[in-house]
Amino acid sequence: MNGSKIFGAIAGTTLSLIAVMGATTGEAKAFTVGGHLNGAEFDALGLEIPWAAESRIGRVGDHEINIHDINNDANNRVQADYDQWVSGKAVDFSLIFDSIANTLIYTVDGIEVSKTEIFEDNFSDLYIRTSARKDDTSMLVDNLFLSDASMSSSIAAVSSASCSGNVGCGYNDADYLHIGDIVGNFTLTGRSTMTWGAIKPNNSNLAYQIKLVEGGGETVDVPEPASLSLLSLSLFGLLAAGKRRKEAGDR
Incomplete structure (x- = not known):
């Protein structure tokens, strides 16, 4: 997988995770x-x-x-x-x-x-x-x-x-x-x-x-630590997979 494909996969996964997190967390209204x-x-x-x-x-x-x-x-x-x-x-x-x-x-x-x-x-x-x-x-x-x-x-x-x-x-x-x-x-x-x-x-x-x-005690939602960890692990996994493919191609 070349660099552009790796970047595209990372971007796609990142956006997907952000979309999931956005769907599960509320957004505070502006005053x-x-x-x-x-x-x-x-x-x-x-x-x-x-x-x-x-x-x-x-x-x-x-x-x-x-x-x-x-x-x-x-x-x-x-x-x-x-x-x-x-x-x-x-x-x-x-x-x-x-x-x-x-x-x-x-x-x-x-x-x-x-x-x-x-x-x-x-x-x-x-x-x-x-x-x-x-x-x-x-x-x-x-x-x-x-x-x-x-x-x-x-x-x-x-x-x-x-x-x-x-x-x-x-x-x-x-x-x-x-x-x-x-x-x-x-x-x-x-x-x-x-x-x-x-x-x-x-x-x-x-x-x-x-x-x-x-008021009702409304708070601003932030991503949970587990969600952030999931995002980090996914990015790391994609980078590692890309590196292994590159090394196999070099041999």
Whole structure:
């Protein structure tokens, strides 16, 4: 068997084995970016939100960055003070989920808070909520980039809310950006921009949250070691057979 025939046999066997492995392993779906909801539409979904990461303009001496549970229980919340907001200035943030360490890590402008004992195996959906409840204010979250177990991609969509017209704004005026079909561990990065007029708001009247919805624990399938061994043995066998034929022809 000459070199080209050996190569053809190897390629054919390789493709056949890959096809078999592909047929017996699933392919993880890429995450999706959905539409926008207001507060009432989000509530109508009836979702349970076990955890959320939040940034806000708080009260004097109160925290501005936190990770909290569904009840916002102070005994189960991690938080940090941050009083460096500047109107119109973008601030970088990141949120990391590590299922091995059972940890959420939330970093804002270099300040990190982390929550351990996160027992959810997978978060399938994120809802990024922005709210601006005082007149002449706005809240923007943009420049988003998400990496999970299936892919990494920038996200063109933004979450934004604004309030104007001397009417005040309420809970239902918030904007929820939906990101779905997330697989396994993930890292979300982005930036937030808070803007206000003559009076700086407080008491969470200018804020954003990243709300996490527990998923089904989907994972990315990889070839089993036995399958990889089968592939290696097949290739080795073909090469050995080709070598024996060549040696017989040389004699």
